[in-house]
Amino acid sequence: MNIQAEQNQGTAKAGLPVHETVYRSLRDMILFGELEPGQPVTIQGLTEHLDAGMTPVREALRRLTAAGALEFMGNRRIIVPVLNRSAIDQLKTARLALEPELAGRATALIKDEDIVAMKQADDRLDRAIARGDVHGYLVENYLFHSHLNAAAQAPILQGMVEGLWLRFGPSMRVVCGVMGTSSLPDLHKDLINALESGDAAAASKAMAEDVKQGMDQMLAGISDSIDTE
Amino acid sequence: MNIQAEQNQGTAKAGLPVHETVYRSLRDMILFGELEPGQPVTIQGLTEHLDAGMTPVREALRRLTAAGALEFMGNRRIIVPVLNRSAIDQLKTARLALEPELAGRATALIKDEDIVAMKQADDRLDRAIARGDVHGYLVENYLFHSHLNAAAQAPILQGMVEGLWLRFGPSMRVVCGVMGTSSLPDLHKDLINALESGDAAAASKAMAEDVKQGMDQMLAGISDSIDTE
DNA sequence: TGTCTGTGAATTTGATCAAAAATATTCAAA
DNA sequence: TTTGAATATTTTTGATCAAATTCACAGACA
Numbered sequence: 001m002n003i004q005a006e007q008n009q010g011t012a013k014a015g016l017p018v019h020e021t022v023y024r025s026l027r028d029m030i031l032f033g034e035l036e037p038g039q040p041v042t043i044q045g046l047t048e049h050l051d052a053g054m055t056p057v058r059e060a061l062r063r064l065t066a067a068g069a070l071e072f073m074g075n076r077r078i079i080v081p082v083l084n085r086s087a088i089d090q091l092k093t094a095r096l097a098l099e100p101e102l103a104g105r106a107t108a109l110i111k112d113e114d115i116v117a118m119k120q121a122d123d124r125l126d127r128a129i130a131r132g133d134v135h136g137y138l139v140e141n142y143l144f145h146s147h148l149n150a151a152a153q154a155p156i157l158q159g160m161v162e163g164l165w166l167r168f169g170p171s172m173r174v175v176c177g178v179m180g181t182s183s184l185p186d187l188h189k190d191l192i193n194a195l196e197s198g199d200a201a202a203a204s205k206a207m208a209e210d211v212k213q214g215m216d217q218m219l220a221g222i223s224d225s226i227d228t229e
Numbered sequence: 230m231n232i233q234a235e236q237n238q239g240t241a242k243a244g245l246p247v248h249e250t251v252y253r254s255l256r257d258m259i260l261f262g263e264l265e266p267g268q269p270v271t272i273q274g275l276t277e278h279l280d281a282g283m284t285p286v287r288e289a290l291r292r293l294t295a296a297g298a299l300e301f302m303g304n305r306r307i308i309v310p311v312l313n314r315s316a317i318d319q320l321k322t323a324r325l326a327l328e329p330e331l332a333g334r335a336t337a338l339i340k341d342e343d344i345v346a347m348k349q350a351d352d353r354l355d356r357a358i359a360r361g362d363v364h365g366y367l368v369e370n371y372l373f374h375s376h377l378n379a380a381a382q383a384p385i386l387q388g389m390v391e392g393l394w395l396r397f398g399p400s401m402r403v404v405c406g407v408m409g410t411s412s413l414p415d416l417h418k419d420l421i422n423a424l425e426s427g428d429a430a431a432a433s434k435a436m437a438e439d440v441k442q443g444m445d446q447m448l449a450g451i452s453d454s455i456d457t458e
Numbered sequence: 459t460g461t462c463t464g465t466g467a468a469t470t471t472g473a474t475c476a477a478a479a480a481t482a483t484t485c486a487a488a
Numbered sequence: 489t490t491t492g493a494a495t496a497t498t499t500t501t502g503a504t505c506a507a508a509t510t511c512a513c514a515g516a517c518a
Contacts, residue, residue: 017305017468017469017470018469018470019291019469019470042500042501042502043501043502043503044500044501044502045501052470053469053470053471053472054470054471054472054502054503055284055287055469055470055471056469056470058284058288058502058503059287059288059291062248062288062291062292062295063291063292063294063295064295065292066291066292066293066295066296067295067296068385068388075477075478075479076246076477076478076501076502076503077478077501077502086383087385090383090384090385090386091385093330093383093386094326094327094385094386094389097323097326097327097330098323098326101322101326154315154319154322155319156297156316156319156320156323156396157319157322157323159297160323160389160392163389167385246502246503246504247503247504248503248504271467271468272467272468272469273466273467273468281504282503282504282505282506283468283504283505283506284503284504284505285503285504287468287469304511304512304513305467305468305469305511305512306467306468306512
């Protein structure tokens with residue numbers, strides 16, 4: 001066994017190409033708030049951090065920039081995007097167009113075990129909030145939603161939604177910093193109820209409300225920064 | 230001047246990196262029907278075809294696969310996706326969710342010169358149909374729509390829509406093969422009228438109808454092939 | 459039918475070149 | 489002498505290529 005095989009064993013799931021594991025690491029970093037908006041992302045920095053060659057890192061970065069999760073400046077520098085009001089508005093529009101649709105489709109298809117998994121994620125989410133664990137909140141919230149989205153069996157729409165989450169992932173941490181245990185209605189519970197009673201319209205509605213709540217919170221959290229276009 | 234600089238001069242627009250020009254070439258090939266659904270796309274084939282190195286080709290391929298324009302099989306092969314009914318249905322849903330929205334937003338923002346450009350594209354489109362020029366039809370149709378989408382000044386939504394077009398681009402040619410000069414209502418003209426009178430709701434409606442018409446035609450053109458999932 | 463092996467393509471690395479940013483230097487003017 | 493702007497130099501980083509490695513498939517053979 002050579003050095004590389006050993007490395008692969010240590011770092012990642014067996015058999016996956018390096019560029020794939022690098023991609024997933026980076027994606028998780030973006031999704032769960034380990035990168036700040038505006039922060040520069042360098043190829044060579046990542047080759048050291050992730051202990052990978054340059055080519056796999058380049059490919060992962062291209063995938064992420066293609067999805068809008070990272071931004072390619074003119075002078076071949078890559079940064080984590082900073083969202084202005086217009087961007088958040090567009091993301092809200094897109095999420096409202098797609099996620100309620102997915103929730104509606106999922107209602108007829110979802111299995112009991114999926115609902116159980118979603119409940120568990122939601123429990124862990126509540127506990128993360130109670131303990132002020134932002135990272136835990138982000139992870140469980142994503143798990144909750146992505147579980148539902150997967151149940152709709154519409155991979156194209158699902159992929160589009162995942163792209164949207166990648167775009168606002170880094171800005172979530174900023175918003176969650178101010179996330180008091182606000183007394184907003186718990187729409188996840190409504191969603192679960194709708195799924196259990198098989199009411200697609202209600203599930204769709206609950207999802208729309210959840211999206212609105214999240215994105216409006218984000219708009220509020222960002223509105224104070226100057227909006228230089 | 231060394232060899233590499235010479236190559237750069239000959240091949241591409243000044244100053245653009247090779248991976249960018251490769252990406253654009255490939256994107257246009259996909260968008261305008263030069264690749265068939267199901268066709269395998271090899272890295273080495275492209276390095277020869279486009280006279281580029283391997284790394285730029287790899288990066289362009291990653292971007293396109295990330296957007297869903299190409300499909301990554303488990304065994305490190307890449308093919309042009311073959312759309313089944315479910316995929317077309319999802320694309321229709323997504324287009325109906327986004328493109329009418331963009332048309333509505335564009336109505337208030339669009340300039341006279343943009344409308345002129347759209348009219349010209351539409352004229353060339355009609356002539357392409359009359360002469361049975363499928364490639365010309367695809368190009369002008371894309372130009373017409375992308376001009377409108379750009380006018381909405383919503384780059385995120387615009388990018389999402391472009392991703393959708395990349396997905397069904399290769400399947401357009403197949404459909405257009407059967408495209409008789411059908412006696413369907415000309416929705417582009419309706420759209421132009423709505424834009425000229427500043428009626429956002431009407432523009433949005435016309436766009437929705439145009440999308441429906443296109444995607445239903447696509448469903449019809451594909452329904453005979455067996456739907457192996 | 460199942461295993462083995464050869465072939466060709468994808469993956470990955472390391473080296474090299476080019477470009478941009480950061481830093482140092484020079485020189486002139488106050 | 490000090491300050492500051494313009495310029496030169498160093499350093500960091502990105503882009504590209506060519507070689508070595510790994511992997512998957514297909515055909516040969518038991």
